[in-house]
Amino acid sequence: MSLYTKLTWPVVDLAAVCALQNTPGAGSLILNGRLGNINVPNQVSFIAASMTRSVSITSAVNNSAITFIISGFQNNAPITDTITGVNANTVYGTGYFDVITSITVSGPVNQVSVGTGKAGYMPLLVINTTSTINYSVSVIFPASGADINYTLYKTLDQINSNYITFNNQISNLFPILVNQTTSQIASYQEIANFLLLKINSSATPLTDTFDFIFLQS
Numbered sequence: 001m002s003l004y005t006k007l008t009w010p011v012v013d014l015a016a017v018c019a020l021q022n023t024p025g026a027g028s029l030i031l032n033g034r035l036g037n038i039n040v041p042n043q044v045s046f047i048a049a050s051m052t053r054s055v056s057i058t059s060a061v062n063n064s065a066i067t068f069i070i071s072g073f074q075n076n077a078p079i080t081d082t083i084t085g086v087n088a089n090t091v092y093g094t095g096y097f098d099v100i101t102s103i104t105v106s107g108p109v110n111q112v113s114v115g116t117g118k119a120g121y122m123p124l125l126v127i128n129t130t131s132t133i134n135y136s137v138s139v140i141f142p143a144s145g146a147d148i149n150y151t152l153y154k155t156l157d158q159i160n161s162n163y164i165t166f167n168n169q170i171s172n173l174f175p176i177l178v179n180q181t182t183s184q185i186a187s188y189q190e191i192a193n194f195l196l197l198k199i200n201s202s203a204t205p206l207t208d209t210f211d212f213i214f215l216q217s
Helices: none
Strands: 003-009 018-023 052-059 068-074 077-083 090-092 099-105 109-121 135-140 148-155 174-180 184-188 194-202 210-216
Touching: 052 068, 052 077, 090 109, 135 148, 135 174, 174 184
Parallel strands: none
Antiparallel strands: 003 210, 018 109, 052 090, 052 109, 068 077, 068 099, 109 194, 135 184, 135 210, 148 174, 148 194
């Protein structure tokens, strides 16, 4: 019996974490974006949307003096990301989150929203090691093209839910499609436990998207 999984990398949503808001002083933003967790108040889950992802901060005015500290978890490990320099633009973070639990600001902010970023990971794909080891993957960009750089990794190790972020484990994984920027399809007959697709960068993140397909026969 074949195992088929299709995942889609969503386009950037600049209000996925926090809808447009102001604060009178230093404190916390309200996590009231479109990816808010209805079961856990004031929490945002990227993993529920089938992604691990960086964040974006967008400001309609000058908030360049403000420091934003994003806190949360990735692969059950606590992480933080600090972002500054938001001045009537969008700035992207470098930390990758499964869940965001708080965003604090160092002073008053005006007309700020927080959303998804332009890099991260797709969910881990589990290979059925009790079945055939024949499996194939494809990354399919839309007909209009995309400007995304990605790398696919494999591993025999148990890297899921081990309280170590994917970023801190990536050097121990084995890359099999490296720094790709076009649609690809590949087949393998090598034993592995997990496949992990990392989106390294996206030059036009508001519109870039693609599909990632896994098939084990």
